[in-house]
Amino acid sequence: MNQADIYHVGLAERSYDIHLQAGCLENIGAVTRKLFPSAERCMVVSNDIVAPLYLDVVEKSLATAGWKVFKHILPDGEHFKTVDTWSAIMDALMDSRLSRNEPIIALGGGVVGDMTGFAASCYRRGIPFVQVPTTLLAQVDSSVGGKTAVSHPHGKNMIGAFYQPRLVWIDSNVLKTLEPKQLRAGLAEVIKYGAIWDREFFNFIEDKAENLLSLDEAAINKVIVESCRYKAEIVMQDETEQGARALLNLGHTFGHAIEAMTHYTAYLHGEGVAIGMRMAARLSEMRGDAPQGTEAAMVKALIALELPIAPPTFTATEWLDAMGHDKKNIGSRIRYVLLKGIGQGFIAEDVGNDEIVSLIESFKDIT
Amino acid sequence: MNQADIYHVGLAERSYDIHLQAGCLENIGAVTRKLFPSAERCMVVSNDIVAPLYLDVVEKSLATAGWKVFKHILPDGEHFKTVDTWSAIMDALMDSRLSRNEPIIALGGGVVGDMTGFAASCYRRGIPFVQVPTTLLAQVDSSVGGKTAVSHPHGKNMIGAFYQPRLVWIDSNVLKTLEPKQLRAGLAEVIKYGAIWDREFFNFIEDKAENLLSLDEAAINKVIVESCRYKAEIVMQDETEQGARALLNLGHTFGHAIEAMTHYTAYLHGEGVAIGMRMAARLSEMRGDAPQGTEAAMVKALIALELPIAPPTFTATEWLDAMGHDKKNIGSRIRYVLLKGIGQGFIAEDVGNDEIVSLIESFKDIT
Numbered sequence: 001m002n003q004a005d006i007y008h009v010g011l012a013e014r015s016y017d018i019h020l021q022a023g024c025l026e027n028i029g030a031v032t033r034k035l036f037p038s039a040e041r042c043m044v045v046s047n048d049i050v051a052p053l054y055l056d057v058v059e060k061s062l063a064t065a066g067w068k069v070f071k072h073i074l075p076d077g078e079h080f081k082t083v084d085t086w087s088a089i090m091d092a093l094m095d096s097r098l099s100r101n102e103p104i105i106a107l108g109g110g111v112v113g114d115m116t117g118f119a120a121s122c123y124r125r126g127i128p129f130v131q132v133p134t135t136l137l138a139q140v141d142s143s144v145g146g147k148t149a150v151s152h153p154h155g156k157n158m159i160g161a162f163y164q165p166r167l168v169w170i171d172s173n174v175l176k177t178l179e180p181k182q183l184r185a186g187l188a189e190v191i192k193y194g195a196i197w198d199r200e201f202f203n204f205i206e207d208k209a210e211n212l213l214s215l216d217e218a219a220i221n222k223v224i225v226e227s228c229r230y231k232a233e234i235v236m237q238d239e240t241e242q243g244a245r246a247l248l249n250l251g252h253t254f255g256h257a258i259e260a261m262t263h264y265t266a267y268l269h270g271e272g273v274a275i276g277m278r279m280a281a282r283l284s285e286m287r288g289d290a291p292q293g294t295e296a297a298m299v300k301a302l303i304a305l306e307l308p309i310a311p312p313t314f315t316a317t318e319w320l321d322a323m324g325h326d327k328k329n330i331g332s333r334i335r336y337v338l339l340k341g342i343g344q345g346f347i348a349e350d351v352g353n354d355e356i357v358s359l360i361e362s363f364k365d366i367t
Numbered sequence: 368m369n370q371a372d373i374y375h376v377g378l379a380e381r382s383y384d385i386h387l388q389a390g391c392l393e394n395i396g397a398v399t400r401k402l403f404p405s406a407e408r409c410m411v412v413s414n415d416i417v418a419p420l421y422l423d424v425v426e427k428s429l430a431t432a433g434w435k436v437f438k439h440i441l442p443d444g445e446h447f448k449t450v451d452t453w454s455a456i457m458d459a460l461m462d463s464r465l466s467r468n469e470p471i472i473a474l475g476g477g478v479v480g481d482m483t484g485f486a487a488s489c490y491r492r493g494i495p496f497v498q499v500p501t502t503l504l505a506q507v508d509s510s511v512g513g514k515t516a517v518s519h520p521h522g523k524n525m526i527g528a529f530y531q532p533r534l535v536w537i538d539s540n541v542l543k544t545l546e547p548k549q550l551r552a553g554l555a556e557v558i559k560y561g562a563i564w565d566r567e568f569f570n571f572i573e574d575k576a577e578n579l580l581s582l583d584e585a586a587i588n589k590v591i592v593e594s595c596r597y598k599a600e601i602v603m604q605d606e607t608e609q610g611a612r613a614l615l616n617l618g619h620t621f622g623h624a625i626e627a628m629t630h631y632t633a634y635l636h637g638e639g640v641a642i643g644m645r646m647a648a649r650l651s652e653m654r655g656d657a658p659q660g661t662e663a664a665m666v667k668a669l670i671a672l673e674l675p676i677a678p679p680t681f682t683a684t685e686w687l688d689a690m691g692h693d694k695k696n697i698g699s700r701i702r703y704v705l706l707k708g709i710g711q712g713f714i715a716e717d718v719g720n721d722e723i724v725s726l727i728e729s730f731k732d733i734t
Contacts, residue, residue: 083454090450094521097691125516125527126607149492154461160492161528240493324464 025171029065043070046107070096079264089119103128109135110142117148121163136186140227145235185270199343209304250337251276257322274307392538396432410437413474446631456486470495476502477509484515488530503553507594512602552637566710576671617704618643624689641674
């Protein structure tokens with residue numbers, strides 16, 4: 001097997017490692033046995049797309065390491081990220097009688113990880129959980145940092161907890177079975193790190209777009225490693241998003257609105273974020289925060305990654321209403337992550353509704 | 368107004384004060400305004416017993432201090448402590464569009480506090496919450512320490528979070544409208560502190576039983592103050608119940624089983640705990656952990672407080688099954704809080720099912 005890259009997320013008693021290694025999936029049994037020496041049982045939560053591909057390997061590895069394994073399979077898709085689906089996980093946990101020291105393992109993408117993490121945080125007021133992310137988006141973003149949630153009909157990820165995993169176990173080999181659309185959606189979150197902090201990384205991703213889309217091992221491993229490093233650093237600085245961590249929401253206020261207005265069926269999360277980053281870039285230019293050309297640079301990179309760039313057509317009122325419920329607001333004001341240029345994100349607290357209306361209108365004719 | 372007693376629960380960034388003062392209910396507006404200077408809106412959650420009595424005072428006080436107040440009223444009773452009731456609080460929070468820095472206030476007993484706290488912990492991954500406990504049980508126990516939860520059909524308080532309030536605001540005057548049955552149930556949790564740690568306090572409660580039952584101000588204030596002091600100390604030592612805090616579960620493994628087997632309708636929580644403490648005392652004697660007379664001393668005190676002492680009739684299998692889901696288990700073993708005598712609790716990890724069977728059988732003839 002390849003060399004492992006390991007990042008430590010240092011959060012006092014909530015610290016954990018991110019372990020990246022091609023082919024490591026089959027070692028999940030051994031590592032969890034070592035991490036939870038006194039536990040007997042565990043539960044693997046996956047979905048009906050991932051389970052047929054990888055649950056066998058995981059289950060075998062766990063059984064070999066002496067685990068009694070319970071399983072719970074979710075329906076795939078963002079629109080199943082609901083209180084009802086979470087409640088069914090809770091029922092399965094109750095039936096399994098898992099104890100406080102026995103772990104739950106999330107095998108899947110961001111939706112599986114977010115819901116499993118929230119279930120782990122609630123069952124017996126918290127049991128250990130392990131992230132085994134199988135999509136690029138989950139590997140570079142959602143599996144690290146402890147944001148767990150389900151959505152409410154009135155807002156995405158509005159019900160959840162900050163609850164850190166005890167381990168993030170990333171096998172880049174599993175990306176080989178990932179739908180190209182899902183791979184591209186993950187790359188939206190990767191280029192986001194570049195857009196916020198690192199113009200060089202942004203350029204690297206654009207330059208290597210073809211290699212990334214064809215899963216060239218060196219390129220894909222570099223972006224996973226760098227992304228996890230960024231994510232781990234920011235989570236250590238600001239675990240519960242009181243400040244700097246909010247920058248990671250670049251494109252997300254618009255993106256969540258896009259997902260909500262289209263009922264979580266038309267766009268993947270990463271696709272919404274891609275369009276949202278383009279909108280944030282334009283807004284930054286319109287306000288004079290970013291130099292001209294910022295939106296063009298963003299658009300060029302997103303096109304190279306074969307991501308969507310055109311906001312869906314809704315009225316300004318519909319946009320504002322959909323964004324009003326975004327949970328990063330302070331008071332009644334909406335906070336936006338904007339750019340001072342590619343590689344430099346910042347939080348704007350003073351964006352007026354009229355500016356959003358102008359932005360939405362500006363997309364009417366020329367997209 | 369009387370002098371205030373204030374205890375500080377020191378938990379780093381999760382620290383807060385317990386404020387005890389007869390008549391302080393009408394100052395809830397001023398204190399929350401000071402605590403959350405940048406917030407505009409808040410939500411008060413209460414139930415249909417407490418709201419008609421005290422919601423007006425609270426609402427007026429909040430409005431006077433400049434708060435925009437949302438309200439949500441729950442049905443009263445332990446059997447409404449469900450995912451569905453919690454989900455309705457989440458809907459109300461979504462409708463209110465409360466922001467991350469805007470607080471939710473629990474006005475009621477333990478059920479209201481536990482559910483409101485759990486809702487606060489989940490909404491937008493956590494908003495501030497304030498406990499205004501209106502039952503003795505909530506004032507001396509459940510409002511302090513951050514244990515929040517709802518119940519699952521298969522086990523009490525199985526779904527929840529450790530989530531500390533930002534303030535506990537206790538007005539002992541409200542006990543004047545409390546049903547005598549509820550007052551007695553609260554005294555069960557008070558005498559528990561004595562049984563675990565302090566024989567002198569135990570004796571004081573027994574001696575003053577009549578004064579306490581008639582709400583003599585000096586006596587009742589002393590027990591609230593002492594109980595909050597015990598609770599605050601143990602929470603500071605062991606916030607998430609990894610060790611010493613588990614002692615507070617004296618009588619709770621049996622008590623939860625009693626509540627569950629009777630579907631949360633026949634016994635108040637404190638009544639279940641009273642019977643459970645008596646059972647724990649007998650088990651301690653049977654095992655030779657406690658000297659003879661321990662159970663008799665417990666029974667005498669419980670009778671003085673007019674609390675029930677007779678376990679309901681169920682088979683040993685029913686008891687074991689009902690206790691199997693109690694969330695304080697490690698692995699498949701059930702942990703019991705037992706006594707080395709009145710004033711000295713300890714955790715027993717080695718209680719066999721056969722001992723429980725003998726205990727249950729011993730209650731068959733002589734109760």
